Amino acid sequence: MKTKTMKQTLMSLAVSGLFFSCQKEKSGSPECSINVASLSGGYKLTALQYKSTATAAAVDYLAFMDACEKDDIITLDSKGTYDYNDAGTICTPEKKEHGTWQLNGNILTSDGTLNGTIASYDCKTLIYYVENTIVPGDRLTFTMAKQ
Secondary structure, three states: OHHHHHHHHHHHHHHHHHHHHOOOOOOOOHHHOOOHHHHOEEEEEEEEEEEOOOOOOOEEHHHHOOHHHOOOEEEEOOOOEEEEEOOOOOOOOOOEEEEEEEEEOOEEEEOOOOOEEEEEEOOOEEEEEEEOOOOOOOEEEEEEEEO
């Protein structure tokens, strides 16, 4: 009898937990729209994947980077400038870069390395890609976490 009551209690807790924890996602909130103001801020590269073709397995290019490159921060200013800083573990020679960037629809362009098509942005994670970088049809996908 106790086992049956215990099972019923656990089941009702699980079901009510699922019921009350589900919330409808806000879609299209203005603060997460893809624009210069919402993209402004500091970012750290958290993933870098390369696919030689659309059907090829992704290769983790972040694994090939030096440790001193993995903690660098790029800061996008709402006035259209950026600063790339060699943060954390400093590389030799230290890499610092300053330049300009712009957004046209979902296309990022800069006078430096920040160029590509934005695949998604949720105000915390920016994912963009560059195609045809090494061979025709390939894709290099960058995942950046807002700091």
